[in-house]
Amino acid sequence: MNTADLGLPVDVPSTALFTDQYELTMLQAALKAGTAGRRSVFEVFTRRLPEGRRYGVVAGTGRVLDAVENFRFDTDVLDFLAERNIVDEPTLKWLAGYRFSGDIWGYPEGEVYFPGSPIMRVEGSFAECVLLETVILSILNHDSAIAAAASRMSSAAGDRPLIEMGARRTHELAAVAAARAAYVGGFATTSDLAAGFRYGIPTVGTSAHAFTLLHDHERDAFRAQVDSLGRGTTLLVDTYDVAEAVRTAVQVAGPELGAVRIDSGDLLLVAHQVRRQLDELGATRTRITVTSDLDEYAIASLAAAPVDAYGVGTQLVTGSGHPTCSMVYKLVARAESADPQAPLVPVAKKSTGGKTSVGGRKWAARRLDADGVAEAEVIGTGEVPADLVDRQLLVELVKSGEVVAREPLAAPRARHAAARANLPLSATQLSRGEPVIPTEYVQGRSGS
Amino acid sequence: MNTADLGLPVDVPSTALFTDQYELTMLQAALKAGTAGRRSVFEVFTRRLPEGRRYGVVAGTGRVLDAVENFRFDTDVLDFLAERNIVDEPTLKWLAGYRFSGDIWGYPEGEVYFPGSPIMRVEGSFAECVLLETVILSILNHDSAIAAAASRMSSAAGDRPLIEMGARRTHELAAVAAARAAYVGGFATTSDLAAGFRYGIPTVGTSAHAFTLLHDHERDAFRAQVDSLGRGTTLLVDTYDVAEAVRTAVQVAGPELGAVRIDSGDLLLVAHQVRRQLDELGATRTRITVTSDLDEYAIASLAAAPVDAYGVGTQLVTGSGHPTCSMVYKLVARAESADPQAPLVPVAKKSTGGKTSVGGRKWAARRLDADGVAEAEVIGTGEVPADLVDRQLLVELVKSGEVVAREPLAAPRARHAAARANLPLSATQLSRGEPVIPTEYVQGRSGS
Structure with a gap:
């Protein structure tokens, strides 16, 4: 990997035109x-x-x-x-x-x-x-805004890891810089492959609702995912009925199931319900990842909930109310x-x-x-x-x-x-x- | 100019990695x-x-x-x-x-x-x-957010032209896409040279406070600018005292002076004062451009003021409160x-x-x-x-x-x-x- 900026595009052969x-x-x-x-x-x-x-x-x-x-x-x-x-x-x-x-x-x-x-x-x-004025300000104003939001989120999250997943909510190259700034601010990983490629940031990701909907039954989708990605994968359990999905998930993957992800609903309530259910099913080491419209306040409010990791998108890449400095x-x-x-x-x-x-x-x-x-x-x-x-x-x-x-x-x-x-x-x-x-x-x- | 995306960077040889x-x-x-x-x-x-x-x-x-x-x-x-x-x-x-x-x-x-x-x-x-999910959403969510803000600003501005000048407030490549989206939404021009290069959008710009401060006297700076850029240029008049600067500007450039720019203060009040002063000095065709922290509301509030053009930065490129869709x-x-x-x-x-x-x-x-x-x-x-x-x-x-x-x-x-x-x-x-x-x-x- 060389040090040329990812922002260096084919059609603008240098950074000199990022200039007023x-x-x-x-x-x-x-x-x-x-x-x-x-x-x-x-x-x-x-x-x-x-x-x-x-x-x-x-x-x-x-x-x-x-x-x-x-x-x-x-x-x-x-x-x-x-x-x-x-x-x-x-x-x-x-x-x-x-x-x-x-x-x-x-x-x-x-x-x-x-x-x-x-x-x-x-x-x-x-x-x-x-x-150099314009390009220096573009970079510092954008990246520092994201890092400031990331820092607040990471202090709210304490020891629990944060996943950056906001690529779809911002310009495709701003997303790569945002993943980088989030990492500086304390995030652990990113969903953005370009950020992994360019900056070596660890990347993560397993599946979306579309994968469940593609299959005739939720069980088929879970089985397909576990067959291919292993029992350590994260199954998304809120496409239809959460309790039903958690039961199916543990039946398919066994108690070795890596994690379940909850992407909608009252996260505090649902996390408690899912934790109780997982424990009852013997999946005591299966983790819970939550990912729905989180910001630093929502993360803080989940501090006492049985949540193991947070995925943050929109609010991170838009600087949590302050998209620029x-x-x-x-x-x-x-x-x-x-x-x-x-x-x-x-x-x-x-x-x-x-x-x-x-x-x-x-x-x-x-x-x-x-x-x-x-x-x-x-x-x-x-x-x-x-x-x-x-x-x-x-x-x-x-x-x-x-x-x-x-x-x-x-x-x-x-x-x-x-x-x-x-x-x-x-x-x-x-x-x-x-x-x-x-x-x-x-x-x-x-x-x- | 070819059709390759400006976002296509040397280090990511295609758009395929702009993907979760x-x-x-x-x-x-x-x-x-x-x-x-x-x-x-x-x-x-x-x-x-x-x-x-x-x-x-x-x-x-x-x-x-x-x-x-x-x-x-x-x-x-x-x-x-x-x-x-x-x-x-x-x-x-x-x-x-x-x-x-x-x-x-x-x-x-x-x-x-x-x-x-x-x-x-x-x-x-x-x-x-x-x-294709991630890259399609990145582009549409970003560009549509900017265009929506631009559209509100352009309807507030009526027939007066809007200048996009937000490059320094957002990621350097998001800025190019923002200039493009602003143009779609009704802006007339951009300060961003890369947007001119890539999309053929008309570019504008003359000088900043630094240019005045570089010189020993404001008069020297104005003379240098007029000597080089012609009498049709836009002189920035709020580095020291506005009334003094307007007087000097007309002395240096004559009544053919293209425009003056006001970048701070109570724009409504100052625009009226400057218009009166320009008219008294015989510079009745010299235009007034205002550029300080404008959004659609500020533009609307200046509808009755003697303003000829608006330059908009931060609020445009951050979607005027809604930086993403x-x-x-x-x-x-x-x-x-x-x-x-x-x-x-x-x-x-x-x-x-x-x-x-x-x-x-x-x-x-x-x-x-x-x-x-x-x-x-x-x-x-x-x-x-x-x-x-x-x-x-x-x-x-x-x-x-x-x-x-x-x-x-x-x-x-x-x-x-x-x-x-x-x-x-x-x-x-x-x-x-x-x-x-x-x-x-x-x-x-x-x-x-």
Whole structure:
């Protein structure tokens, strides 16, 4: 399996067109004005968490690295831009040679974030950095929204495994990224074969109602499934009558039956009934999987029910009410030339209508209390206070255009579990509330 | 531009892996049981519209046709399935030769739909049809959700053009599909270059706040932009002080300035102020584009404001509160053999826990009142009543595996405008309500 992004399609030979047109027209105007080379710092951050959420989860960083690496303007793309008169000849020439040669720092994938956290920082010439805005935001806004929902669901599920099964509820490639983000957020497996192929996430699945309906009798369907997939399979028991189906299932598979799945009805009630019936039939080790319209609240409400695994679809891939984050990519500082020694000038939108931000190239650190629990997200410009130097959050991801921080997907998954565990306990309350730790701004000695 | 799906990625050489694992395990079990060849009819429908919505919009049909055409199991995919032991050897052999050879009928893209509408009907052997479930639902659920939001926004906008600019708020390839669905729903243009490349949708864009902040003075930025992009460009006027920026903009570009864009603040108030100021400065033909957090309600509230165009991002690509539809793909009838003459038996899930559906192979027609306005969505099995024969909704899309209904994207866009215009006037009310026409079920003489 190579590292090319699954999102790299045959018809768009690179990620360069996952870009809003204005990035290219700004480039053209800056090239002509002689300002395109000014050393610039862009930062990705969010002004607020989705309403009521206690923390955010950074996801998609690995995909961003793939996208940056594959961001180039091939002949097909250049021909398109020329034909449509989107940019002029000098700009096309410049784009033909484009490779990002700057630096990217960011919160490592799986880390939690808060309002104002500089989740990613992109530095280089204005020209090379501005082009990356759209694709970086697409990836981080989508993947982080899914991971945040996944994290809430996985804390609600405790030790019980979660199955991601939302492919049918979202765009077919968003589904693959969603399965990846869900894994980072704590899901165990996915139904999506492309996510298994691309990212090595364990895949699962046995049968749907159609399989029972295909056969003349439910018993025939169960027998066909057990004959082919073995007694350890999961039989779907709610096509006709659940109690009748459970009886038939154990008759066909014996007490070695792996699991039954319930996909409709009052799951709390039905799970108790099915558990009692399975136990009476001697199938005491047969597990119960539930899969009907679950979200983190439904999962929490089933904590005391005899449920062994949860399958989650719609609510996962739509971010459980928040299908996107509000991350933005803003120019926060720039020099007056390309000279690496030229001083950076902090910049920020100032109009009174909102959407203002804090200028300057930022660091971030998480301050801990005496018990080692997170107590504040500290963000500043200039020098990092001595007591926070070891608690800094940004790590180097791309150095002079070279990706330096690839990691297997198990790493952000473990990192997320650890970061969440290090937050105050109220972080995992599902009720609406404020961010679980405050964001504090510190002005260092040499601002910028 | 060829017809290969933009979603066709280098690393997944076909659409076959955009599939839940259980489709393949059902196939394996059915092959072994000798039931895989049973002639089957699957239908895509939705049990309800998103809460409060008056109608749904079918979108993604053209992408489904691409996905079906590209659904094949290449060596890479087969190797993956074998390595992971997802299916057995006979199933792998069967998959190696897979090409869909059945028939697909459906509502033409852009058509409106209601609860129960058989939006798509897939017929063939159980084996060949069941495999297509996940990717068909992914595409229709995503694209139709976006098109429904787009349709509400375009009816709220009236004759004023809508710009799709949500790429940064959703997965980078979902964004391309979203731009396509928005165009079907009535949007005029997109910011997404990949959507222009892939689907020929007109692209637009000029500059962001970063461009102003890059320069030492707002005036320098405006001059740079006008020098490069011409006086017809759109200048963004809310980086610092709006009134000052408008004055500078007209000084720099003259009254020929194409447009100004306002991206923050109280749009209603600011639009009036800016219009007055532009008129006083003699820039009476300079247009005003607004782009801040718009949805259909905000667009409607600006109907009386001097606004010339709307740019919509987040709320469009997240379906304005409903980021997915609840379309399902259900086996509704099957024969007891592969024989094309074998009678179809209607089937349906029957358990008491909800999610039941109506069995049988269905037709659908839209009944009109005396004035030619839609008054009911009529769905039935068996023979179509004589008075509805000419009002049938399903058209042939794939015949014996061959796509027979390709069309340029202008066709579903025009079709949607016509279909919406043919609904009762209350269809375009933005307030919550019931579906604008009822769904009626008719049992024909020879059911199934």
